[in-house]
Structures are given as structure tokens and as C-alpha cells.
Amino acid sequence: MQHKQLNRTIAIATGLLMCAVYVLYTFHACLLSGINRSLKQTATAATMATSAAVTVAAVSPAPLPHVRILGSIVRIVPLVDDGTTGPKLLSPGSLNSTTTTTDASPKYRFLRQQGLRPSRHLPDALIIGVKKSGTRALLEFVRLHPDVRAAGCEVHFFDRHYAKGLAWYRHHMPPTIEGQITMEKTPSYFITREAPRRVRHMNPATRLLVVVRDPVTRAISDYTQARSKKRDMKRFEELAFTNGSAGGAVDTSWGPVRIGVYAKYLERWLDHFPLSQLLFVSGERLIADPAAEIGRVQDFLGLKRVVNEKHFYFNSTKGFPCLLKSEERSSPHCLGKTKGRNHPHIDGAALDRLREFYRPFNQRFYHLTGINFGWP
Numbered sequence: 001m002q003h004k005q006l007n008r009t010i011a012i013a014t015g016l017l018m019c020a021v022y023v024l025y026t027f028h029a030c031l032l033s034g035i036n037r038s039l040k041q042t043a044t045a046a047t048m049a050t051s052a053a054v055t056v057a058a059v060s061p062a063p064l065p066h067v068r069i070l071g072s073i074v075r076i077v078p079l080v081d082d083g084t085t086g087p088k089l090l091s092p093g094s095l096n097s098t099t100t101t102t103d104a105s106p107k108y109r110f111l112r113q114q115g116l117r118p119s120r121h122l123p124d125a126l127i128i129g130v131k132k133s134g135t136r137a138l139l140e141f142v143r144l145h146p147d148v149r150a151a152g153c154e155v156h157f158f159d160r161h162y163a164k165g166l167a168w169y170r171h172h173m174p175p176t177i178e179g180q181i182t183m184e185k186t187p188s189y190f191i192t193r194e195a196p197r198r199v200r201h202m203n204p205a206t207r208l209l210v211v212v213r214d215p216v217t218r219a220i221s222d223y224t225q226a227r228s229k230k231r232d233m234k235r236f237e238e239l240a241f242t243n244g245s246a247g248g249a250v251d252t253s254w255g256p257v258r259i260g261v262y263a264k265y266l267e268r269w270l271d272h273f274p275l276s277q278l279l280f281v282s283g284e285r286l287i288a289d290p291a292a293e294i295g296r297v298q299d300f301l302g303l304k305r306v307v308n309e310k311h312f313y314f315n316s317t318k319g320f321p322c323l324l325k326s327e328e329r330s331s332p333h334c335l336g337k338t339k340g341r342n343h344p345h346i347d348g349a350a351l352d353r354l355r356e357f358y359r360p361f362n363q364r365f366y367h368l369t370g371i372n373f374g375w376p
């Protein structure tokens, strides 16, 4: 009898103890989540205060503030905009407004389910050139990374549309979430005199990617593209030399030749950015070994190496690496018809003359970048 009562007492005591533990646990959980919530609110308030300050600062030429989170450069703007707090949206005159979106990208399906909305930011990284060196390939390859979002088209902000202002530019960027990098590529930035200063003004921490290719092949690629739009175009040799043949001087006033003097343009960028903020991608290696080149790019952008050889296959008909799948298409595909065109035959003497012309400029470019690209 006494034994039975003892058992009951132990059972009751155990029950009471478990109740006490549960109550204590719940109390602490509530307390912690309360602290967390109030911290978040404080952070949001601080962020909005910073945003307001930036809106004012936007009128003056001060660069936009940014912070580095897990190796990614992230702008200081409200991350979630429910339309009721923070600055009003989508006014092209308002630089710092945050744009909510109904982006259909699968990258955001989960977020939308959570009720979170991404917003648009000025680019953290730019592919500034060089035209016909593989800039499209680089952009398509790097945007396979889940932490990279890029404007689909060339925006031409720093050369053609600068007067439209940074708010206009930002509106052309894709929506991103915290930790994602915004990118844009416009190859003509590399040769635009005002571009380095303008990019620096937007954000002196902007990462700059430059794809380069043997300037002679690049010139022929440039010519091939121009000729595809203008059937009655003169032969390459007639345009590349002042007297119309390899016996004459190289015509540096002709765009396809001039652009290949990379060192001249790079020097302008180096007047505004340290070399460490530029990454030089070999156009030749981007074709021969895209995974290796994209590995370097991911390191430079502070991204985990997610894009690798598993993303590519070599299409022997096209003669170029193609993608097994991308954000837009889940089936294997190559870049468009305008990428990887057949080049016309160019006279051997003309090629030799051009190589000779570029040699000292290439040497200077190797010296400035610290990379020997091995062009003939």
C-alpha cells in the first residue's frame, strides 16, 4: 500500500517537473523570438534611415554605400518592400527607391511562397568588354550561378544613356535577394572614355570583368559581324590598311583595328580603379576550357564554385562549348546564331602585318595585367 502511494507521488512529481520544463522552454523561445524581432525592426529602421540619407546623397556625386556579406557586395537598401514602408517605388527620378517585382524566375518561386519579394539594385559587377571577345558567353556562363542575376540585354548606360540617371539604370536590373550579385554586360564600356569615371561614381567597389581575345581574331570577328549587316562591305584587307593592302600602314582609325589596342583603353580604367578590381578573362580559354575560366570568375566575385564542367558540353557541329541547361531552358543549347560565326578567309600577309602591329601593344597589355595571353 505504502509502495503504491510512493509510486503515485513519483509520477505526480515527474509530471509537475515536465510541465515546469515545458513552461520555461516556451517562455525562453518567446523571449528569444521577441528579441530577434525587435533587432530586425531596429535593423530595418537603420536601413531605411540610411536609404533616406542616400536619396539625399544621390543628388550629389557621392558613391552609393555598400557592404560585403559573405564575400558578396550588397547595397544598403531595404530588402523587403511591402509598399507601405520605405521610399516609394519605381519613380525613375528617385535613385534609391526599391522596386518590388513579380519576377517569374524559378530562382524566386520559393521566396514568393514565403511572401518575400526581391528588389532591384545597381550592378555589383560589370562585364565591360571587349566587344567580340566572348562577353555573351561569359555572362551566360556566370549567370548559371544561383547567386548571380544579370540584365539580359546590353543596357548601354555608361555610354549612351548616362543622362537618364542611375534610377533609370537600376530599373533595368533584374530583381535580386540578399547575397545575390547583380551583373550587366555592355562591351562598349571598355572603350568609352567617360565610362571609368562614371562607373567609379556609381560605386568605386564595382568589380570589372574584361574578356580579351587575340586582337587580330577579334578584328576579323568584328568585321564579320559588320559585314553580316551590310552585304556590300569592302574586303577586310581593304579596310584594315590605309592603301587597301598589307603593303600599307595599318589603319588605326578603323574601329575593328582600333579596339584591339587593349593597353590604351586599360590605362584609362586603371586611372580610376585598382588592378585588383579587374579580372581578365581569356576569350580563347573560355572556349577551350569554360569551366576553368568560370572558376576564376566565381572566385573573383566571392562566389562558391557552383558552375563547373558539369554545366557544359562541347558541341562539335558548332565548335563551341554549349550549356546543358540554364535558367531559361532546361534542355541543352548553344549561344545564338550570331555567336560563333564562320570568318572569311583573310590574306596571310595581312594577318602577319596585323600581328606585327599589335605585338608591342599586346606586350604592354601583358605588362599591365601581369598575364601573358600568348597571342601570336
Ligand SMILES: Nc1ncnc2c1ncn2[C@@H]1O[C@H](COP(=O)(O)OS(=O)(=O)O)[C@@H](OP(=O)(O)O)[C@H]1O
Pocket: 130, 131, 132, 133, 134, 135, 136, 137, 187, 220, 221, 222, 224, 283, 286, 287, 320, 321, 322, 334, 335, 338, 339, 340, 341, 342
Ligand atoms: N560558347 C561559345 N559559343 C559561341 N561563341 C563563343 C563561345 N565562347 C566564346 N565565343 C565567342 O564569342 C564571340 C562573340 O563575342 P561577344 O559575345 O563578346 O560579342 S558581342 O561583342 O557581344 O557582339 C564569338 O565570335 P565569333 O566566333 O566571331 O562569332 C565567339 O568566338
